[in-house]
Amino acid sequence: MSASITTNHNDSGYNFAYLDEQTKRMIRRSLLKALSIPGYQVPFGGREMPLAYGWGTGGIQVTAAVIGPDDRLKVIDQGADDTTNAVSIRRFFETVADVAVTESTEDATIVQTRHRIPETPLKEDQILVYQVPQPEPLKKIDPRETETRKMHAYGEYGAMQVTLYEDIARFGRIAKAYDYPAIVNGRHLMSPSPIPKFDNPKMENNPAIQLFGAGREKRIYAIPPYTSVRSLDFDDHPFEVQSWKGCCALCGSTESYLDEVITDDKGSRMFVCSDTDFCNTRQAEKTATAVADDQASGEEA
Amino acid sequence: MTIQSSTSLRAVTSYDASLKPGFIDPVFDAQAVFRASLLATAYPGRVVSLDRSFTAPRPFSPATAALCLTLMDFETPTWLDHQTSCAEAAQWLGFHCGLAVAEGPMAARFAIVTDPLTMPRLFEFHPGNVEYPDRSTTLIIQVPSLTEGPPTAWTGPGIKTSATVGIGDLPFWFWSDWDLNGELYPRGIDVLFTNGNALMGLPRTITVEA
Numbered sequence: 088m089s090a091s092i093t094t095n096h097n098d099s100g101y102n103f104a105y106l107d108e109q110t111k112r113m114i115r116r117s118l119l120k121a122l123s124i125p126g127y128q129v130p131f132g133g134r135e136m137p138l139a140y141g142w143g144t145g146g147i148q149v150t151a152a153v154i155g156p157d158d159r160l161k162v163i164d165q166g167a168d169d170t171t172n173a174v175s176i177r178r179f180f181e182t183v184a185d186v187a188v189t190e191s192t193e194d195a196t197i198v199q200t201r202h203r204i205p206e207t208p209l210k211e212d213q214i215l216v217y218q219v220p221q222p223e224p225l226k227k228i229d230p231r232e233t234e235t236r237k238m239h240a241y242g243e244y245g246a247m248q249v250t251l252y253e254d255i256a257r258f259g260r261i262a263k264a265y266d267y268p269a270i271v272n273g274r275h276l277m278s279p280s281p282i283p284k285f286d287n288p289k290m291e292n293n294p295a296i297q298l299f300g301a302g303r304e305k306r307i308y309a310i311p312p313y314t315s316v317r318s319l320d321f322d323d324h325p326f327e328v329q330s331w332k333g334c335c336a337l338c339g340s341t342e343s344y345l346d347e348v349i350t351d352d353k354g355s356r357m358f359v360c361s362d363t364d365f366c367n368t369r370q371a372e373k374t375a376t377a378v379a380d381d382q383a384s385g386e387e388a
Numbered sequence: 389m390t391i392q393s394s395t396s397l398r399a400v401t402s403y404d405a406s407l408k409p410g411f412i413d414p415v416f417d418a419q420a421v422f423r424a425s426l427l428a429t430a431y432p433g434r435v436v437s438l439d440r441s442f443t444a445p446r447p448f449s450p451a452t453a454a455l456c457l458t459l460m461d462f463e464t465p466t467w468l469d470h471q472t473s474c475a476e477a478a479q480w481l482g483f484h485c486g487l488a489v490a491e492g493p494m495a496a497r498f499a500i501v502t503d504p505l506t507m508p509r510l511f512e513f514h515p516g517n518v519e520y521p522d523r524s525t526t527l528i529i530q531v532p533s534l535t536e537g538p539p540t541a542w543t544g545p546g547i548k549t550s551a552t553v554g555i556g557d558l559p560f561w562f563w564s565d566w567d568l569n570g571e572l573y574p575r576g577i578d579v580l581f582t583n584g585n586a587l588m589g590l591p592r593t594i595t596v597e598a
Binding site for chain 1: 460
């Protein structure tokens with residue numbers, strides 16, 4: 088037996104990246120078709136993973152099919168690298184694929200995400216893998232897949248516009264704040280997974296490859312780089328993202344997505360960046376410049 | 389997998405001494421080739437080189453053979469053009485991929501073309517159906533050059549502004565057939581061009597001006 092064949096096997100007894108080669112081939116074929124039809128949900132034979140549905144089984148399968156020994160993986164959950172879901176998925180791939188992991192968006196080659204797109208702009212050749220609980224944007228309009236599939240086939244998305252209009256009639260604005268539906272490449276209506284609508288504009292013309300995996304629903308879809316992603320709206324009610332009055336309490340950013348954090352029982356609260364890597368990097372930069380300023384002023388005196 | 393590998397090695401020697409081997413390292417080689425094909429599909433019009441080489445059976449180039457090993461198996465009925473089905477490649481595909489051979493281009497999930505000038509017209513391949521456009525044929529076309537043919541301008545998803553590509557030795561009707569393929573969208577075939585150790589993607593979303 089040649090040495091190169093035995094390198095595939097580590098002590099855990101699992102194939103590299105957990106999935107067997109046959110499954111990876113099947114997922115890989117689906118991924119290529121998904122990139123060829125932006126926004127169309129390709130059915131795939133989703134496998135049972137050692138993790139409950141709803142915890143990112145779809146994203147994990149996509150990552151497992153794509154990842155190689157030279158990759159650096161970043162996993163985020165609600166923008167944070169240190170939450171339960173992110174930590175356990177990162178450990179999973181450290182165990183079964185022995186890949187390098189990172190918390191830096193810039194250094195990562197693959198970013199698996201739940202509910203956020205990193206604030207740091209992505210680059211070409213980076214891959215963003217979304218965990219998707221419900222891939223079908225029309226599910227709440229018609230729960231039957233036979234019907235929604237026809238709506239996608241013929242581009243019949245009027246019903247979706249009507250649900251948005253009902254919001255306007257009732258609240259005076261479109262109330263949907265996350266999982267905001269978007270038309271990809273001018274053709275397919277897509278659920279962007281439960282990212283805040285704040286992140287929708289980042290999907291458009293992104294240089295990175297965006298892959299979406301839904302494990303329970305067994306669907307894969309994708310947005311190729313430099314593709315139009317138009318969030319649904321009306322001429323007199325254009326799409327707009329959330330904004331905040333203040334800035335991040337830790338790093339002072341006014342451009343990032345802020346989470347509200349309750350700090351005591353008396354109702355005190357603060358707003359901080361949901362993207363921990365972005366926030367930590369900015370804080371480190373601030374401290375570094377503050378130290379440099381101190382030294383400079385010290386020298387003058 | 390270790391056991392499987394050792395039996396397959398024995399089978400090679402006893403079955404046919406001339407049968408060329410597949411990937412040296414099935415797991416990591418397949419992953420690297422898939423990543424290249426993912427990049428090629430995501431960024432159409434770019435020449436993506438494979439960083440590993442191996443001896444391919446005639447008439448395959450290394451890139452064609454590597455794509456077959458990476459994407460095809462018993463689940464993917466594949467149509468082979470005349471030049472491929474008569475050569476050692478057919479036996480090689482049967483052994484290494486367990487490949488199911490499709491009866492005609494219309495029944496194929498994949499089609500391998502090594503002699504583009506004699507290939508069937510593009511509408512003879514399966515375009516998928518309107519509810520399942522992903523069930524269309526993916527063509528792997530081996531061409532003599534990816535850059536030195538007549539220049540064409542490509543635009544569409546994955547291309548920032550536009551790309552100038554010169555695929556060599558395609559039949560004269562190819563780009564007019566490609567326009568018709570684009571009109572079927574979201575149905576339509578997808579193409580991966582291969583040459584030597586490099587590949588280039590042409591998904592159905594791309595508009596080409598010849």
